[in-house]
Amino acid sequence: MTEKYEAVIGLEIHIQLNTLSKAYSSDSTEFGNLPNTNVSVISLGHPGTLPMANKKVIESAVKLGLACKCHITEFNGYARKNYFYADLPKGYQITQDKTPICTGGYITIKNKEGKEKRIHLTRIHMEEDAGKSIHDQDPFDTLIDLNRAGVPLLEMVSEPEIKSGEEAYQYVTEVRKLVRYLEICDGNMEEGSMRCDANISIMPKGSKVFGTKVEVKNMNSIRNVQRAIEYEIKRQAELLERGEKIKQETRSFDAVAGTTFSLRSKEGADDYRYFPEPDLQPVIVTDEYKQKIKSLLPPLPDELFKKYTEDYKLSSYDAGVLTESKEIALYFEELCKHCSNYKAAANWVMGDIKSFLNERALHINNFPLAPKVIASLIRLIEEGKVSHSAASQKIFPILIENPAKSPLEIAQENNLIQESNANSILPMIEEVIAKYPEKVEAYRAGKKGLLGLFVGEVMKLSKGKADPKMTNQLVREKLES
Amino acid sequence: MQVDDKLIDKLAHLSRLEFENEAKEEIKKDLNRILSFVEKLNELNTDNVEPLVYMTDEVNVLRDDEVKQTITQEEALKNAPKRDSDYFRVPRVVEKK
Numbered sequence: 188m189t190e191k192y193e194a195v196i197g198l199e200i201h202i203q204l205n206t207l208s209k210a211y212s213s214d215s216t217e218f219g220n221l222p223n224t225n226v227s228v229i230s231l232g233h234p235g236t237l238p239m240a241n242k243k244v245i246e247s248a249v250k251l252g253l254a255c256k257c258h259i260t261e262f263n264g265y266a267r268k269n270y271f272y273a274d275l276p277k278g279y280q281i282t283q284d285k286t287p288i289c290t291g292g293y294i295t296i297k298n299k300e301g302k303e304k305r306i307h308l309t310r311i312h313m314e315e316d317a318g319k320s321i322h323d324q325d326p327f328d329t330l331i332d333l334n335r336a337g338v339p340l341l342e343m344v345s346e347p348e349i350k351s352g353e354e355a356y357q358y359v360t361e362v363r364k365l366v367r368y369l370e371i372c373d374g375n376m377e378e379g380s381m382r383c384d385a386n387i388s389i390m391p392k393g394s395k396v397f398g399t400k401v402e403v404k405n406m407n408s409i410r411n412v413q414r415a416i417e418y419e420i421k422r423q424a425e426l427l428e429r430g431e432k433i434k435q436e437t438r439s440f441d442a443v444a445g446t447t448f449s450l451r452s453k454e455g456a457d458d459y460r461y462f463p464e465p466d467l468q469p470v471i472v473t474d475e476y477k478q479k480i481k482s483l484l485p486p487l488p489d490e491l492f493k494k495y496t497e498d499y500k501l502s503s504y505d506a507g508v509l510t511e512s513k514e515i516a517l518y519f520e521e522l523c524k525h526c527s528n529y530k531a532a533a534n535w536v537m538g539d540i541k542s543f544l545n546e547r548a549l550h551i552n553n554f555p556l557a558p559k560v561i562a563s564l565i566r567l568i569e570e571g572k573v574s575h576s577a578a579s580q581k582i583f584p585i586l587i588e589n590p591a592k593s594p595l596e597i598a599q600e601n602n603l604i605q606e607s608n609a610n611s612i613l614p615m616i617e618e619v620i621a622k623y624p625e626k627v628e629a630y631r632a633g634k635k636g637l638l639g640l641f642v643g644e645v646m647k648l649s650k651g652k653a654d655p656k657m658t659n660q661l662v663r664e665k666l667e668s
Numbered sequence: 669m670q671v672d673d674k675l676i677d678k679l680a681h682l683s684r685l686e687f688e689n690e691a692k693e694e695i696k697k698d699l700n701r702i703l704s705f706v707e708k709l710n711e712l713n714t715d716n717v718e719p720l721v722y723m724t725d726e727v728n729v730l731r732d733d734e735v736k737q738t739i740t741q742e743e744a745l746k747n748a749p750k751r752d753s754d755y756f757r758v759p760r761v762v763e764k765k
Contacts, residue, residue, distance in 0.1 A: 206733050213736035222754040224741045231744060243733035264721070271684055273758040320761060330755035333744070458682060463721040468729045 192389040192427070194420045195397050196355060197309075197347035198412075200362055201340050202372045203316065203380040204247050210315045210339035211238030211281060211467070218378070222332035230337035232276030237466050240265075244339045245470055247371040248288045248313050249480045251341060254365055254487055255308055257292030259472055265313075265464035270457070273331050274318035282314035282342075284461045288472070294345070294365070295489055296357035301503045306358050307346040314340050341371075347386065347397070352413035352420070359383055359409045364488050368513045376408050383412050388433070389423045398423070399433040403447055406440045415440040419447055491516050499529035508537050514551045515541075518558055525562035528569060535561055539583055555590040564594040571654050577603045605652045609661060612645065612653050616665050619644040630666050638663060669707075671699040 209216055212229035229236045245263075252259050266284035289311035296304050318336035320329050343362065349355050363374040363381060374381050383406055388398040403419055406412045418440075423433055438447040488510040495506035510516045515536065522532045540561070544551060564582060567573045573582065577598070585597050598604050619641055620627055630637045641662045646653055676696055680687050687695050741754070750757040 208733050208735045213731070213734060213738070215735045215737070221741060223744050223756070226741075226744045227736075227738045239729065239731045241733050242730045245730070269682075273756075273761060321755070322761060325757075325760075327760055328750070328757040329759070329761045330752075331758060332755060458678075460682070463719075465721055465723070468722055468724070468726045470730070471727045 191392060192420070192424050193392050193394075194350055194387060194389050194416070195347045195400075196349035196351075196416060197386045198345045198349060198355060198358060199384045199386070200343045200345075200359065201316075201382040201384075202251070202343060202362075202366055203382075204244060204339040204341065204371055205373060205380075206241055206243045206247070206339055208241060209337035210241055210244050210313070212337055214337070216338045220334060222330075222334060225334040226336070230276070230333060232278070238281060240467055240470065241339060244313055245288070245472070246480060247339075247369070248311060248341055249472060249477060250369050250371060250484060251343070251366065252289030252292065252311055253477065253481055253484060254369060255289070255292035255294060255311070257289035257308060257311060259477055260286050260288050260290065261472055262286060263288050263313075263470040263472065265467045265469075266461050267464050268314075268459045268461055270459060272317065272320075273329060274320045274333070274336065276318070276333060276336060280315060280317065281464055281467065283312035284463075287312035294358055294361050296354060296361055297503075297507075298354070298357065304354070306348050306354075309344040309346055311341055311343045314342055316340050347388075352416035355385065355416050356409055356413040359412050361488075363409070364511070368485055368488055370485075370513075376406075379407070382407075385412065385416055385419075387416060387419045387423070389420055389427070398427075399435050401433065401435070402437045402453070404437060404439050404450070407442070411440060411442050414442075414445055415447060418445060422447065485513065486516070486520070488513075488516070491520075495529075495533075499523070499533075501529060501533050505533045505537065509533060512551075518551050518554070522558035522561055525559050526565050528565060531565050531568070532562070535565065539579055543583075543587065555587055557590075560586065560590070560594065567594050567598060571657070572605065573598050573603050574605055574651075574655060577605070577651070603652070605649075605654045609657065612649070612658055612661055613665075615645050615648045615653070616641075616658075616662055618648065619662075620665060627666065638666070641666070669703055671696050671703065 204210075206216055208214065209225075209227075209230060212227045214227040214230055215225045217225060229238055249259055263283065264286045265281050267279040268282050268284070269279040271278060287310035290309070292308045292311075293305040294308065296306060298304065316335050316338040318331055318333040320331060322329050324330055345358065349358060359376075359381075363376070366372040366381070367374045372380055376382070385403045385406070386400045387403060388400040390396060390398045401419060401423070403415050406415045419438070426433055434449075435453045437450045437453060439450050440447050491510045492503075492506045495501045495509060496503055499506075501509070508515075509519050518540075519532065519536050522536065523529055526532045540551075540554065540556075543549075544554060564578055564586070567582075568575050568578050572595070578594070581601060581603055582594055582597050585601065586592065586594060589597070622644070623641075626637055626640065630641075638659070642655065642659050645658050645662060646655065649658075673692070673696070676687060676692055676699075679699075745751045745754075745756065748756045
């Protein structure tokens with residue numbers, strides 16, 4: 188039934204910035220403190236107090252804007268959005284209305300087949316968070332904690348270009364990756380430092396007229412964003428099929444049931460009476476400032492992905508894994524400075540190093556081996572001095588315990604240097620061939636599968652030190668001569 | 669612009685105030701008087717005049733991202749009509765479910 192319709196989805200993401208102090212006052216933003224301790228007369232909304240904007244918020248907004256290829260607004264004014272709620276002490280939120288700091292730009296997503304699609308952005312603007320209302324601790328009162336009141340947020344609004352729950356999943360994943368690369372937000376949706384609202388409507392396939400949109404809130408993980416959207420598309424399609432109308436409303440996602448339920452009707456549209464905030468002077472973002480911020484940007488996941496697939500010729504799967512987190516990507520970058528076998532470097536990072544980190548529940552920043560050391564280990568394999576399995580199973584674990592030693596030292600101490608000298612392997616091959624005359628006959632008669640047996644015997648004689656590749660080749664030459 | 673009952677109701681709702689009967693008539697009169705007074709400004713041509721928002725020409729009045737603890741929890745809660753040791757207390761905000 189849902190095949191008859193197409194969905195039109197726009198996402199609003201609130202990105203809580205990881206500044207030390209609040210957006211318009213100097214109180215701490217630290218999470219987990221006693222209620223109502225991270226407050227000041229400004230964040231409490233006391234009369235006669237004046238806000239003052241935090242430099243770091245502007246820097247973070249410009250960083251994100253540049254990373255998304257947005258147009259950065261030169262003249263930035265602030266605005267008041269007026270509404271009454273107990274966790275909003277001033278009775279208005281300081282936000283931006285007519286002059287959002289970023290407009291345009293896009294986030295690139297990749298669908299399952301690896302095809303790229305750009306989701307364009309309407310705007311990114313700076314605003315402040317409200318406090319927290321606690322409804323379930325007392326039967327008569329709502330408890331208010333204002334520690335979060337005034338914590339800086341960036342609100343990122345996408346164009347309604349998202350077509351499915353799957354695309355929304357990709358989009359939020361990319362945004363989270365980006366804010367983590369930029370180190371402006373920890374991207375933790377479960378703890379609410381990144382929050383996502385979805386505007387969802389459906390229309391008959393090919394239609395130009397959007398349906399009535401429903402806003403869905405309270406999706407506290409990326410997977411739940413996808414689930415909520417998929418449920419909502421199905422719910423709306425069923426309503427239309429039954430000949431019913433879609434109500435314009437705000438709904439909440441119930442993660443346990445996997446459904447959405449109505450929070451409030453939006454029929455009497457909210458009247459926020461926006462007007463310019465006269466207590467904050469405008470902020471001018473100059474070209475010079477933009478250039479300065481641009482020079483501070485880290486390598487971005489998109490650029491690295493492109494470099495790995497196009498220049499390093501890695502698969503998009505490999506490039507995806509390597510760019511998932513900035514720290515892994517930076518380690519790989521450093522490794523590639525010392526090692527031009529990119530495929531081998533990628534395999535080490537994604538294989539041995541990642542499984543070691545997973546086993547110990549370690550972060551790459553605590554990985555004991557410098558990229559340079561891994562590069563010299565790869566070189567030992569390339570030069571044929573040690574086999575890949577010796578490097579991976581023997582040298583690597585010893586290295587981790589002895590990070591000051593070189594891979595070569597360890598290989599020598601543990602007698603792992605392999606024979607890649609034909610002159611020392613050939614006598615062993617002669618020995619094996621002499622030992623199994625009838626197998627040699629069988630091989631020469633066409634039983635090529637016996638090659639493995641000969642190679643295995645030579646490896647045994649060499650106590651595993653013969654270079655398997657070279658041994659293979661020499662044995663074949665010998666048998667076929 | 670005429671201030672009628674509908675507008676009063678809307679403004680009252682937005683400001684969380686209540687006006688009934690006489691009070692409503694009075695506020696209606698007041699608002700109409702204020703509006704007609706302000707309408708005098710329409711006599712001026714303001715076509716090319718930007719609205720005045722800021723009282724000074726200063727821009728980029730910014731502060732470094734530094735934490736300053738200026739008041740205590742007790743001071744923060746001191747003036748609240750209702751509170752406990754940690755929280756402000758307000759009448760229950762009903763959440764429909």
